[in-house]
Amino acid sequence: MDTVGIEELEAELYRLNSVRFDAVQKKQLVQMLNRARSGWTPVDTGELRQSSIVDNDEMGYTKDYAPHVEFGHRTKNGGFVTGQRYLEANVEIQRGIYLQDLLKAIKKG
Structure with a gap:
């Protein structure tokens, strides 16, 4: 994940207006x-989707099996279930939006 320039933009916005920075985040x-x-989170029983939360400055899932669905896991018979990378894809979509929101907020001053 390439984040070149995002840290500098974050620092500049925080310097200009920490309240606006917090709102963007x-x-x-x-x-x-x-x-x-x-609909972004895979559903079998719906528990994983329902466990999605925002806690302070992080978004994630509270179900203990969330990493297994995200990254994949071995099965009892020695096979492997490929991860669905639903959280990673969500972050990638948001990355571009975040960059644009930082730029807009900096322009506002």
Whole structure:
């Protein structure tokens, strides 16, 4: 994941207006959470989707099997179930939105 320049933009926005910086960050988390709850998260029983949360400055899942669905896992018979990378894809979608939101907020001052 390439984040060249994002740290500098974050620092500049925080320097200009920390309240606006906090609002931009919160918006990103809410959008990722909404995406996770509206069909982005794989569903079998629905428990994984329902376990999506925002906690402080992180968005994630509370179910203990979430990493196995994300990254894959071995089966009892020695096979392997490939990970679905649903959280990684959500982050990648948000990355571009975040960059644009940082730029807009900096332009506002």
